[in-house]
Amino acid sequence: MATKLRVAFIGAGNMAEAMISGIVETKTLEPEQVIVTNRSDEERLLELHNKYGIQGMVRDRFPIDSVDVIILAMKPKDAETCLLSIKDQIRPNQVVMSVLAGISTSFMEEHLQADQQVIRVMPNTSSMIQESATAISPGENVTMKNVKLAKALLKAIGEVYVIEEDQMDLFTGIAGSGPAYYYYLMENIEKIANENGMDPSQARQIGAQTILGAAKMMLEREESPAQLRKNITSKNGTTASGLEALAENGGGKAIKAAIEGAMNRSKEISHQLEKSPVHQ
Numbered sequence: 001m002a003t004k005l006r007v008a009f010i011g012a013g014n015m016a017e018a019m020i021s022g023i024v025e026t027k028t029l030e031p032e033q034v035i036v037t038n039r040s041d042e043e044r045l046l047e048l049h050n051k052y053g054i055q056g057m058v059r060d061r062f063p064i065d066s067v068d069v070i071i072l073a074m075k076p077k078d079a080e081t082c083l084l085s086i087k088d089q090i091r092p093n094q095v096v097m098s099v100l101a102g103i104s105t106s107f108m109e110e111h112l113q114a115d116q117q118v119i120r121v122m123p124n125t126s127s128m129i130q131e132s133a134t135a136i137s138p139g140e141n142v143t144m145k146n147v148k149l150a151k152a153l154l155k156a157i158g159e160v161y162v163i164e165e166d167q168m169d170l171f172t173g174i175a176g177s178g179p180a181y182y183y184y185l186m187e188n189i190e191k192i193a194n195e196n197g198m199d200p201s202q203a204r205q206i207g208a209q210t211i212l213g214a215a216k217m218m219l220e221r222e223e224s225p226a227q228l229r230k231n232i233t234s235k236n237g238t239t240a241s242g243l244e245a246l247a248e249n250g251g252g253k254a255i256k257a258a259i260e261g262a263m264n265r266s267k268e269i270s271h272q273l274e275k276s277p278v279h280q
């Protein structure tokens with residue numbers, strides 16, 4: 001990673017913090033190389049400065065022309081205003097990366113100068129412990145050098161996958177929103193464990209270790225998930241009963257509905273923004 005590289009986050013919420021935390025803790029960048037701004041919450045900028053040593057700056061003092069990479073991290077509804085506000089302040093050799101759900105590279109390109117380099121990114125909050133599954137889709141104008149730079153930067157927060165942009169909504173449904181499904185699973189495990197007399201914190205340890213073990217098996221072993229499942233399932237055993245109950249109660253359907261729900265919402269955000277008055 002170039003030592004002088006400067007990265008600016010516009011948006012200082014949960015996702016920006018998860019990424020900043022990964023980037024600073026892995027020493028991919030020194031804190032001085034990272035700047036963050038938001039719309040108005042100065043207390044939040046101070047909090048991020050105190051926690052990570054990075055520079056927090058209010059929008060009108062934000063030196064956007066001095067950075068190499070700009071990472072957009074506001075809500076999708078605020079993207080258009082932000083893109084238009086930076087359009088005339090940035091240069092073609094600066095890369096604009098967006099982590100916003102549903103914001104396409106073409107939407108960014110249309111709201112910036114014609115030759116602006118943009119990259120669509122979808123991380124998740126496991127960035128905070130450098131375990132994100134992050135996808136990137138480069139825009140039309142971005143150089144190979146800057147795609148490599150983006151990959152190296154995002155490697156600080158976990159694994160990086162370069163995907164076709166038409167897979168980005170699906171990726172968002174699986175991985176961007178994905179951690180929430182596992183947290184929901186754990187909330188329910190804890191609840192059931194508690195109802196059956198187990199201490200919730202012990203149940204959390206046990207449940208999380210089980211998820212971690214299964215995840216590592218799927219990453220490290222060659223067997224398919226179906227084979228790994230069969231390996232646990234004794235005839236007339238406990239697993240067979242558990243899996244039968246899961247199927248009878250719509251387990252597979254629920255997983256499909258969750259991923260498709262998130263994926264369709266990502267598509268819907270794109271369509272809504274493309275219809276907005278400024279865009280037409």
Ligand SMILES: NC(=O)C1=CN([C@@H]2O[C@H](COP(=O)(O)OP(=O)(O)OC[C@H]3O[C@@H](n4cnc5c(N)ncnc54)[C@H](OP(=O)(O)O)[C@@H]3O)[C@@H](O)[C@H]2O)C=CC1
Nearest residue numbers: 011012013014015038039040041073074075076078100101
């Ligand atoms: N949370 C997650 O798990 C993931 C989120 N994402 C994406 O990340 C984005 C941010 O989500 P999240 O961090 O949860 O959101 P938050 O609501 O926590 O944070 C949004 C931030 O954007 C700032 N902001 C809004 N408009 C502007 C503007 N015009 N200029 C500067 N700053 C602005 C807000 O500032 P202020 O507080 O001052 O108004 C705030 O700091 C979303 O688009 C989401 O799709 C992607 C992957 C995972």
Ligand SMILES: O=C(O)[C@@H]1CCC=N1
Nearest residue numbers: 100101172176177178
């Ligand atoms: O819920 C959201 O819209 C964002 C995008 C992916 C995860 N969180």
